[in-house]
Amino acid sequence: MNAKQGELRVLMFPWLAHGHVFPFLELAKGLTKKHFHVYLCSTSINLDSVKNSLNNNDIPIELVELPLPSLPDLPPHYHTTKNIPPHLMPTLMKAFQMSALAFSDIIADLKPDLLIYDGFQPWAARAAAAQGIPPIFFSTSGSTSLAFFHHHHTHKSWDTFPSDTIRLKEHEKRAMIAAGESIKVKNVDDGDFIFGIFKLSCEIVLIKSYRALEGKYMDYLSSLCERKLIPTGPLIAHGDDEGVDDRDLEMMRWLGEREEGSTLYISFGSENYVSKEQMEEIAKGLEVSGVNFIWVARSPAGGDGGASVPEGRREKGVVVRGWAPQAAILRHRSVGGFMTHCGWSSVTESVYYGVPVVAVPFKADQPVNARLAVEAGIGVEVERGEDGGFDGDGVARAINEVFVEGREGFRRRVGELREKMKVEEEEAMDEVVKELSRIINKGRQQYTKD
Structure with missing residues (x-):
């Protein structure tokens, strides 16, 4: 060329x-x-x-x-x-x-x-x-x-x-x-x-x-x-859905059977790994909140693959090992929230597809991005202790705020930002x-x- x-x-x-x-x-x-x-x-x-x-x-x-x-x-x-x-x-x-x-x-x-x-x-x-x-x-x-x-x-x-x-x-x-x-x-x-x-x-x-x-x-x-x-x-x-395998198609069919805005998508990117203890607390929060979820679980090379992630009952949750068609998931009508580490690309995609944020930042620019999302009224950050740890109750409260208490306000504000972004x-x-x-x-x- x-x-x-x-x-x-x-x-x-x-x-x-x-x-x-x-x-x-x-x-x-x-x-x-x-x-x-x-x-x-x-x-x-x-x-x-x-x-x-x-x-x-x-x-x-x-x-x-x-x-x-x-x-x-x-x-x-x-x-x-x-x-x-x-x-x-x-x-x-x-x-x-x-x-x-x-x-x-x-x-x-x-x-x-x-x-x-x-x-x-x-x-x-x-x-x-x-x-x-x-x-x-x-x-x-x-x-x-x-x-x-x-x-x-x-x-x-x-x-x-x-x-x-x-x-x-x-x-x-x-x-x-x-x-x-x-x-x-x-x-x-x-x-x-x-x-x-x-x-x-x-x-x-x-x-x-x-x-x-x-x-x-x-x-x-x-x-x-x-x-x-x-x-x-x-x-x-755009077009990242091309080449999805049977597992992804099955997952998208499952998502299509859920009610509008009822499902939480969970992904912490390709370079952030959640500890076993953190996974267990997120699992507790999911159990308390009762929301549907799709959880993308990754581990570093040589890790245990996130063995403590709840496999979930079929009617409530899907656990994905490795790659998932994120854009296709976020733009789906059944997705009502995105639990994310708040890498800048993830925050941008969340707004682009009109999905409020449940923020769980870990490092680098992620805490600042999380606070920007909160300031803009498009998300909630999971509460943390002095040592940076979080528990299942805090996870459940953040999910509840996005999916129940503040649902309409979050979706309206993220929708308004989305339209401005497109322009x-x-x-x-x-x-x-x-x-x-x-x-x-x-x-x-x-x-x-x-």
Whole structure:
């Protein structure tokens, strides 16, 4: 596949997580419809997932393999964050950083007009700038979490963020500090990591967001990072029901027999694993609340597979091991709530399909996203103790609030946000194309870092 003469050529380089790769892929699809030629660079195992997603459709996206060095503890099937044992994450980050020279060679070979890079590789932005190619940062996280953490970085305080509802609990602060120190030790570009990444971006920052939910936080983040933020819209993947197996079809038939809005969908993403004790408390909450449920249960490689998940009576619940057609489930009339870890993509999908949130955040930006959902009136967070633990009664109360006490209010508010999001979705890509074309057409002038 070769770029046609006159096409604008963009190299896209996401971090190695599916939650990053697939928003990049959706953005790539949008750009190809606007006469861009897109190269998408990742590891072989991630590109295999991309190929499966594209499903042989004639979409002009050229896949470019990033060769990671061979490390004894990191075989090729772990060249992705999906299903990787947590203790190997630092090794994956090390291998990723060791690929910097190979990525610089990829840039030199392809000679793209623009690089769109992710937040974990400042070295990629500098490699592009050194070759006269403008780098643009694309954040797959929301504006609220980025503004919150940038505020902490700038003002050295968690508690002076200009919103009383967006706050971290003490155990979350401790976890965030520990995670940040761990990353810094292992990051070879410490001075540019996370917040310096904005300054490496040429004039603008692309962000997977929409103003209806995050407008005020988008404006605050823009003032902090001194870059114009260009929202891409929600970047929801469509057509993910294709290729479902008999088990999925049986599950969808089961769902079709439930009453409208009566079923809770439970999924904590592909990189969050619930302990046996937490599973038992969620199971207690389901038993007390009495709602129908579909529970997607995952465990890390070598785990016990979530043996304590209740298999449930057929009339009340379905437990799914592994993958489930999330979009098809969320848009089904029988689904009335989504119990989620509140990764940004999950919050976005919940609004997109008009489903209120039962929030159970675990780490990183998830607590901030959960509080944003509560602030927006589209969800409830499960109560936690000082140590971060929760019990079945708290789970049941949160479910009851979404399904019974506040049912109509939650569904109305999430429906209103959904309509606004759809309007922004139609307009966002045109603005992205306009800005990228403007930067490219300024020519290969030398990029100067602030």
